Amino acid sequence: MTVTEAPSRRKLSTAKAMVEGIAQEMERDPSVFLLGEDVGSYGGIFSSTTGLLDRFGPQRVMDTPISETGFIGAAIGAAVEGMRPIAELMFADFFGVCMDQIYNHMAKIHFESGGNVKVPMVITTAVGGGYSDGAQHSQCLWGTFAHLPGMKVVVPSTPADAKGLMISAIRDDNPVVYMFHKGVMGLPWMAKNPRSVAPVPEEEYEVPIGKASVVRQGRDVSIVTLSLSVHHALDVADELAGDGIECEVVDLRSLVPMDTDTILESVARTGRLVVVDEDYLSFGLSGEVVARVAERDPSVLKAPPARVAVPDVPIPYARSLEYAVLPTHARIRAAVEEMVGA
Amino acid sequence: MEPQVRADLYDMMVLIRTFEEAILREYHADKKPVFDIGAGAIPGEMHLSAGQEPVAAGVCAHLTGDDAVTATHRPHHFAIAHGVDLRRMTAEIFGRVDGLGKGRGGHMHLFDPNVHFSCSGIIAEGYPPAVGQALAFQRKSTDRIAVAVTGEGAANQGGFHEALNLASLWKLPVVFVIEDNDWGISVPRSASTCVTSNAVRAAGYDMPGERVEDNSVEAVHEAAGKAIARARAGEGPSLLEVHTLRLWGHFEGDAQAYRTDLEGVPGRDPIPTFEASLRADGLLDDDGMRAARERAQQRVEDAIAFAKNSPQPEPASALEYVFA
Ligand SMILES: Cc1ncc(C[n+]2csc(CCOP(=O)(O)OP(=O)(O)O)c2C)c(N)n1
Numbered sequence: 001m002t003v004t005e006a007p008s009r010r011k012l013s014t015a016k017a018m019v020e021g022i023a024q025e026m027e028r029d030p031s032v033f034l035l036g037e038d039v040g041s042y043g044g045i046f047s048s049t050t051g052l053l054d055r056f057g058p059q060r061v062m063d064t065p066i067s068e069t070g071f072i073g074a075a076i077g078a079a080v081e082g083m084r085p086i087a088e089l090m091f092a093d094f095f096g097v098c099m100d101q102i103y104n105h106m107a108k109i110h111f112e113s114g115g116n117v118k119v120p121m122v123i124t125t126a127v128g129g130g131y132s133d134g135a136q137h138s139q140c141l142w143g144t145f146a147h148l149p150g151m152k153v154v155v156p157s158t159p160a161d162a163k164g165l166m167i168s169a170i171r172d173d174n175p176v177v178y179m180f181h182k183g184v185m186g187l188p189w190m191a192k193n194p195r196s197v198a199p200v201p202e203e204e205y206e207v208p209i210g211k212a213s214v215v216r217q218g219r220d221v222s223i224v225t226l227s228l229s230v231h232h233a234l235d236v237a238d239e240l241a242g243d244g245i246e247c248e249v250v251d252l253r254s255l256v257p258m259d260t261d262t263i264l265e266s267v268a269r270t271g272r273l274v275v276v277d278e279d280y281l282s283f284g285l286s287g288e289v290v291a292r293v294a295e296r297d298p299s300v301l302k303a304p305p306a307r308v309a310v311p312d313v314p315i316p317y318a319r320s321l322e323y324a325v326l327p328t329h330a331r332i333r334a335a336v337e338e339m340v341g342a
Numbered sequence: 343m344e345p346q347v348r349a350d351l352y353d354m355m356v357l358i359r360t361f362e363e364a365i366l367r368e369y370h371a372d373k374k375p376v377f378d379i380g381a382g383a384i385p386g387e388m389h390l391s392a393g394q395e396p397v398a399a400g401v402c403a404h405l406t407g408d409d410a411v412t413a414t415h416r417p418h419h420f421a422i423a424h425g426v427d428l429r430r431m432t433a434e435i436f437g438r439v440d441g442l443g444k445g446r447g448g449h450m451h452l453f454d455p456n457v458h459f460s461c462s463g464i465i466a467e468g469y470p471p472a473v474g475q476a477l478a479f480q481r482k483s484t485d486r487i488a489v490a491v492t493g494e495g496a497a498n499q500g501g502f503h504e505a506l507n508l509a510s511l512w513k514l515p516v517v518f519v520i521e522d523n524d525w526g527i528s529v530p531r532s533a534s535t536c537v538t539s540n541a542v543r544a545a546g547y548d549m550p551g552e553r554v555e556d557n558s559v560e561a562v563h564e565a566a567g568k569a570i571a572r573a574r575a576g577e578g579p580s581l582l583e584v585h586t587l588r589l590w591g592h593f594e595g596d597a598q599a600y601r602t603d604l605e606g607v608p609g610r611d612p613i614p615t616f617e618a619s620l621r622a623d624g625l626l627d628d629d630g631m632r633a634a635r636e637r638a639q640q641r642v643e644d645a646i647a648f649a650k651n652s653p654q655p656e657p658a659s660a661l662e663y664v665f666a
Contacts, residue, residue, distance in 0.1 A: 094465075
């Protein structure tokens, strides 16, 4: 290619970017198909499949009964036979009814077969709270999925990453759990972060799974985070820059595999680490990030690390309570200020 | 059927509808001009049961507060018909401290231990616990029973089938109720369920199964009466499916673009139908209707006022109630 085009400035919501990634892969590869609840004419409760039924028909975009064990298991079977299914679990919170198929089967087949069987499938699922949907519809739970070996776990925060990670996930020969936060999708009926609509290249491209992104550079403190919390962290960083505090923001993008090098390099530059996680505090992502830094080189830390996460309580319904436990902008800011001694 | 029973069923249906119309009003009032699901006095998802009143009224008329009901993400009609405290239920929907769950649960997670009521936002999740409640009642040698409610979409979930098998195996006093409103969000029954009537599935679990076809509260009342009497007599579980109607969207904000049956829907509203039948039998006139609506309106507005007057929970209390 010799034609040099101006970089695309076309803006898409995260939801539309995700759908575009799926559509391009479905065009390219006839073995890709999609199944799940309300993925057809409804287009996905969080617009994760809008328009795909019209384009690809009911053979390749299948509405399923409410039987997650059944249809996720069916996706596993199809994947084992060489297809590339994308199965949508409407909310990550619903994993309880089908987790056996996910972690005992999907995630272990390659290992148990001594590498002889591949399971090239994607599970997409919506995560996150902030709109009073209560304790069974607001969790992130990515730490739970990431804890169990054998599946990759990716969590985009921007439209461009949502598309590139989707394409990578579909092309990956491993099971990939693709978790999208409702608050980054750019939905018209939910309070919108302005960054949930952003430029997305039109062509197909991959965002490598397992590579974090330094979305803002700064010398004073590293905020390591993912998903909607990236946007909160960037807002905090913008504000604190006015006070002379320079935050570096690292968007993990992928929990499994996790990009320890990028985290380490960032913390080595800043000497300070704040991990922000919308999942539960204990036994999860935030502890994992801190542990990796401590294991590799605790001497880079000029101060004890801090964690801003959901304090081991189910997500409450009432707004006043929900916002007391979510990793809000205010909590992130307070953690950074305390650490830099401002 | 006794005139008084019919009158009571009517009152209950009117109360439920009045309540949900009030919730609808309060829910949408503060979500304008642009619908934002997280905004306002009642935030989050809202699943209303308008059209399904006959099921709750007809079944719960046979229950006392000693019997247990496990309901679904669409719980209000069963909660009201089973006698859940209306004020505290409303306060919970508003997320206030005087709510059933002190603002922790919300509209899909209403728990009233006084009348053994619970519900859940996870599909079919109430079926297995109803089996356990029935087991407890059986062990205590009572004639109390458990009623488990789901939608027809939920009848494809594993927990549903496991619960039916256990209840039949252990001959437990459970009545499994399916509200078939034709739709599981956007997926019609015809695209999700391999049988046209879930009642036939009962045979696979060696229990009686009955389908009430016309969303009539009297027919539900009669069929539920048989199943409940059987359970109370220690003869084991039954399955009752009612072909009912989802008058409104799956949740508020649902434009229902997928729906192919909408044209005929208003004409199938079960309340005017029941009114006409009561009128024809000389049991209801304009005054009677007005009086029933006023009684309901008073209770509902009292509950809404109670909810609105209850304080928001203190943020500092957010970590309470994780453990007993
Ligand atoms: C395990 C699980 N899967 C999916 C959902 C999402 N969901 C909520 S309601 C619903 C449809 C339920 O249909 P049905 O059982 O027929 O009840 P209805 O809404 O019609 O009353 C779905 C799929 C859920 N809450 N839990």
